[in-house]
Amino acid sequence: MDAQAYVLVTARHGSVKDIAEKLFNYPEIVNMHILYGQYDMILQIRTQTLKELDNFMVNKIKNIKEIERTETMIVADTPVPKD
8 A cells, every 4th residue: 555645735925836836746746736724735645655755755845945834644544545
């Protein structure tokens, strides 16, 4: 089973589109949406292992200076997979 997570992103004021451009070509990001409300973006991330997920978060996401804060929810199970 692969590792999946949803990451809620809080961006610095006016930098959401800059962040989206930086993240666009990462194959680990399955979906990316810009939001209204408490968070500015939500990312769906998929890797082969939890270790790869950890590395992606630490080495890619956390190094984007325009990202102020993230909240990560790791998927425990997908009882009804939909493609």
